[in-house]
Amino acid sequence: MPGTILFDLFHTLLDGADAQRDRVVARMGEIVGVDPVALVLAYHVSWRDRLVRWSAEETIRLLARRLGGDPSPEQVTRAAALRLELASWLLNSAPAGTLVALDGLRAAGWRLGLVSNATAEVAEAWPSSGLSRRFDAAVFSCVAGVAKPDPGIYQAAASALGVAPQQCVFVGDGADGELAGAAAVGLTVVRTAEFVDRSGVWSGPVVGSLAELADLLGDASVGRDVASAA
Ligand SMILES: [Mg+2]
Incomplete structure (x- = not known):
């Protein structure tokens, strides 16, 4: 019986576009008047703060100042807008196969949630x-x-959907320890290798694309685990 699936976003539903991110941040460096290469590095090393604390505008203002810059509010707004533009583009770049797979799961009765480490x-x-x-x-x-x-974060997503974590499947590429983290709170875990194959981080079920997920959940023990917990 279909239940609830929680998905990671980057490298699970769509590509992480790391090179494009760096190019956008370098352009932002030019806008706010700091060394673009140094700003790209500053973005990389500040990822933990950016994931849970800072807005796009706070980020560029703080990091530019750390690099000796003093951007005007207009420069900060213009630079931050590039990050928003990139995010919009990324979120609309999911492969057609991903969208078809998600629509198929919904049509089969699965409820879908997103759990994303994102800025x-x-x-x-x-x-x-x-x-x-x-x-x-x-x-x-x-x-x-x-x-x-x-x-x-897994508990918040399950709660938003009105289910217990033990009633959910989690699907992700495995970055940030997300698969072990999901298993630790009782989710049934499936790794996806569609965009990046982190075969060393998880020894459980794996799919090569989301198109394989329906079959895995329907036939394999992962599906029975969730059905018995529902
Ligand atoms: Mg990911």
Whole structure:
């Protein structure tokens, strides 16, 4: 019997686009008048703060100042807008196969949730994306104030859907310890290798694409685990 599936976002539903992110941040460095290469590095090393604390504008203002810059409010706004533009583009770049798979799961009766370690502009862009209408709930670390693998973020998503974590399947690529984190709070875990194959982080069930998920959940023991917990 279909239940609830919680999905990771980047490298699970769509590509992480790491190179594009770096290019956008370098352009932001030019806008706010700091060394673009240094700003890209500053973004990389500040990812934990960006996931749970800072808005897009706070981030560029703080990091530019750390690098000796003093951007005007107009420069900060213009630079932050590039991050929002990137987030909107990314959220609308999910492969057709992902959308078909999500629609198929919904049609079969599965309820879908999103649990994403993401920065503020991704949460801001989410409601107007084509992905968002396919989900019954979405929890972003930047809004929840906790990031995977903290138990609180999985519990928040399950709670938003009115189920216990033990009644949910979690599907993710395995970054940030998210698979072990999900298992620790009782979710049934499936790893996806569609965008990146982190075969070393999880020895349980794996799919090569989301198109394989329905069959796995229907036939394999992972589906029975969830059905028996529901
Ligand atoms: Mg991911």
